[in-house]
Amino acid sequence: MKLILFVLSLCVLSCNNSETHTAKSAPTNAKVNTVMTSANNYKLDVYDYNGLAPLINKKDDQVHVVNFWATWCAPCVKELPYFEVINTQYKNEGVEVLLVSLDFPKDYETKLKSFILKHNITSKVVALDDTDQNRWITAIDQSWSGALPATIIYKGDKRNFYEQSFTQKELETELKQFLK
């Protein structure tokens, strides 16, 4: 997949297109749209739930911090820097942050990407675009009512879900449970 994206980005660059939309269908039901803009060259991967599921259920040795957010969600935006701190300060301790945006697709270009660039977000950002929320909200966690922000911290089979906002300290306290 990475190779395909790499080849695609080469193609985009060499063709010097102002904008390219690429849709690829993976063998499963998963959908990946890659939206690229040469102006900022920021690549945003857009998934449906089947596409996202492997990214939030990794079976490696890393501690994964997954935050569900949106640019329109004030408490999400407020706590985003705390996740950024985790991403940089704990990288060497095997921590990986994934920010899953629930922005509306119409806002990807105008709001989401400009937000990411303006705030220099270094954590990996993907977008989840799947209208069947009644299915995937419970699939992500039985207890999730659907309010944003929400966060998962997991490592292997140990998994905690939080339907709440964090302070930096609270987030680090929760994370440290997984670093022991």
Add this chain to the structure above:
Amino acid sequence: MKIFKLCLVVVFAIALTAFAVKTDAKGYTVGDIATDFSLQNIDGKKVSLADYKEARGFIVIFTCNTCPYSVAYEDRIVALDKKYASKGYPVIAIMPNDTDLKPGDNIDAMRARAKAKGFTFPYLLDEGQDIYPQYGATKTPHVYVLQKTKKGNEVKYIGAIDDNYKDADAVNERYTEAAVNSLLKGEEIKNPQTRAIGCSIKVKS
């Protein structure tokens, strides 16, 4: 011995009350009896469920001005009221956010929004944020369909309006409509609880 029995009863009653309070904190599940309220409407008058003598139930929706999900559903909430108020299930909208944190949700903004969108139903301010925790609402929009019974207003449905926040024309399942239709026909509700993404209710920390 009598005193001992009395003590037992008292202890048992306290235990029950403690348990009830604990359940309330988590909000209602389907089958619970919902509390009535007296909340200020955008026209300045107080509104209670008890005011609706003719109603057979209610579509209570916690919603606000400032949440994009709520905004996406405004027209559909108006449509629900137009369709079901005459059948005995009016919409009662309640704005649960702290208005200091969200000035865009204060009573003046609520009045302006209701006027602009042609709200046909009361749009109430949960002043003091006392009501939404009892229902257990966590986000906007968050729907509770209630049915009038001898016991009170029984919670029959909790959750989403439908299964497509993006596009009203691409909806497959109208969960709230289906729930009210089932109540009108006296049938079981197929999906009494559904989930949808929404904006967390804003509370001062």
